[in-house]
Amino acid sequence: METKIFLDENEMPKKWYNIQADLPTPVDPPLNPGTGEPIRPEDLSAIFPMELIKQEVSSDRGINIPEEVLDVYRLWRPSPLYRAHRLEKALKTPAKIYYKWEGVSPPGSHKPNTAVAQAYYNMKEGIERISTETGAGQWGSSLAFATSLFGLRCTVYMVRASYEQKPYRRILMETWGAECFSSPTNRTEAGRMIREKFPDTTGSLGIAISEAVEDAAKHENTHYSLGSVLNHVLLHQTIVGLEAKRQFEIAETYPDIVFGCVGGGSNFSGACFPFVGDKLRGEKPEIEIVSCEPMACPTLTKGLYTYDFGDTAQLTPLLKMYTLGHDFIPAPIHAGGLRYHGDAPILCKLTNDGYMRARAYHQNDVFEAAIIFAKSEGIVVAPEAAHAVRATIDEALECKKTGEEKVIFFNNSGHGHFDLMGYDLYNEGKLVDYEYPAELIEKSLKALKNKT
Numbered sequence: 001m002e003t004k005i006f007l008d009e010n011e012m013p014k015k016w017y018n019i020q021a022d023l024p025t026p027v028d029p030p031l032n033p034g035t036g037e038p039i040r041p042e043d044l045s046a047i048f049p050m051e052l053i054k055q056e057v058s059s060d061r062g063i064n065i066p067e068e069v070l071d072v073y074r075l076w077r078p079s080p081l082y083r084a085h086r087l088e089k090a091l092k093t094p095a096k097i098y099y100k101w102e103g104v105s106p107p108g109s110h111k112p113n114t115a116v117a118q119a120y121y122n123m124k125e126g127i128e129r130i131s132t133e134t135g136a137g138q139w140g141s142s143l144a145f146a147t148s149l150f151g152l153r154c155t156v157y158m159v160r161a162s163y164e165q166k167p168y169r170r171i172l173m174e175t176w177g178a179e180c181f182s183s184p185t186n187r188t189e190a191g192r193m194i195r196e197k198f199p200d201t202t203g204s205l206g207i208a209i210s211e212a213v214e215d216a217a218k219h220e221n222t223h224y225s226l227g228s229v230l231n232h233v234l235l236h237q238t239i240v241g242l243e244a245k246r247q248f249e250i251a252e253t254y255p256d257i258v259f260g261c262v263g264g265g266s267n268f269s270g271a272c273f274p275f276v277g278d279k280l281r282g283e284k285p286e287i288e289i290v291s292c293e294p295m296a297c298p299t300l301t302k303g304l305y306t307y308d309f310g311d312t313a314q315l316t317p318l319l320k321m322y323t324l325g326h327d328f329i330p331a332p333i334h335a336g337g338l339r340y341h342g343d344a345p346i347l348c349k350l351t352n353d354g355y356m357r358a359r360a361y362h363q364n365d366v367f368e369a370a371i372i373f374a375k376s377e378g379i380v381v382a383p384e385a386a387h388a389v390r391a392t393i394d395e396a397l398e399c400k401k402t403g404e405e406k407v408i409f410f411n412n413s414g415h416g417h418f419d420l421m422g423y424d425l426y427n428e429g430k431l432v433d434y435e436y437p438a439e440l441i442e443k444s445l446k447a448l449k450n451k452t
């Protein structure tokens with residue numbers, strides 16, 4: 001039996017899948033914090049291209065992927081679906097484990113699937129520069145890569161903790177021609193305010209978003225770009241799940257359970273939504289869909305489902321999501337890409353409505369799983385992706401007990417070649433587990449209730 005299931009380039013999907021067409025009830029709209037009314041398209045046109053604003057609210061099931069975007073996708077897509085025979089053997093499990101490998105893109109993760117589309121639509125509208133934030137540096141490097149292909153400039157606000165922990169991601173961004181700053185910076189009002197109040201802050205995605213949005217809003221011909229959370233980002237990522245569905249057809253099987261790590265929710269939504277669509281339409285009612293998140297940032301497992309700001313300085317619209325509060329500053333765990341206080345509204349709604357569920361993991365357990373994976377499958381995964389590996393291994397070990405031959409599918413969102421410090425600390429037994437204290441979550445959420 002095969003180890004890799006490939007698609008030909010001409011079998012790559014030509015449309016993204018928009019799950020909004022299949023939701024039983026519509027997702028709650030983003031609200032203008034000033035008026036409490038739903039955001040109007042024109043409110044967003046200062047920072048996003050019109051085509052993306054349209055995609056954000058579209059209810060068409062299939063949305064055409066522009067030919068120029070497909071052409072760039074062909075540099076690494078279709079990505080392989082692997083059957084993890086060697087992991088199965090190592091675990092002595094009767095489960096059948098499959099994973100989609102997104103680490104084959106030039107920046108090394110799923111993120112270029114949307115970065116390329118976003119850079120393209122901005123270029124089409126005559127935009128010259130894009131500003132953005134980055135946590136672990138994966139998104140910044142993906143956008144730097146994408147903007148370089150379409151001739152745009154790129155400014156990245158990188159969370160201070162990662163800027164210091166992961167200099168190689170900055171070098172990668174600069175190599176693709178982007179400028180990269182340690183956030184909070186002195187370049188924006190939001191950054192200066194935080195630096196004054198918390199001079200020793202390790203930064204957060206919420207703060208970096210505030211800086212990037214402010215930069216875009218204050219400069220002509222500059223737009224802002226977000227690497228996760230928004231509906232159009234999830235839409236672009238569905239190329240992953242659409243390919244996987246065809247690859248499962250070739251393998252003549254279908255997953256019983258799907259895992260993915262969740263930072264803002266884009267890689268997991270992209271991988272699972274085409275399958276969730278089958279579930280929503282009643283074609284595959286049994287499939288289980290499970291999000292994996294860190295104990296240090298337990299948005300879906302411990303957050304509140306309510307309207308909150310997407311950023312710390314309260315510049316963004318209010319989004320209905322599971323949230324730990326927009327002033328949440330997470331512990332500097334090595335899965336930097338999973339340190340966001342909220343999650344994608346569509347994924348949150350599906351979780352709240354009972355179509356998906358979530359589990360949280362400590363980073364030592366996560367790295368332990370990553371090492372089992374590295375020693376059997378060979379790939380050193382990103383610490384983010386390792387959360388899904390942990391869940392997969394736990395499920396496979398459960399199958400060993402029960403004798404079930406479940407088909408397990410997880411999205412392997414990226415490689416960990418720039419995360420080796422985390423592996424080093426784990427190997428030396430020096431990695432610390434953080435569980436975000438319940439009191440702090442309550443405090444943050446109480447403040448949120450009083451504001452909204």
Ligand SMILES: *Cc1c(COP(=O)(O)O)cnc(C)c1O
Nearest residue numbers: 138228263264265266267337414
């Ligand atoms: C950014 C990132 C994530 C988390 O972001 P999502 O939007 O939740 O996908 C997960 N894995 C990798 C490798 C990443 O770079």
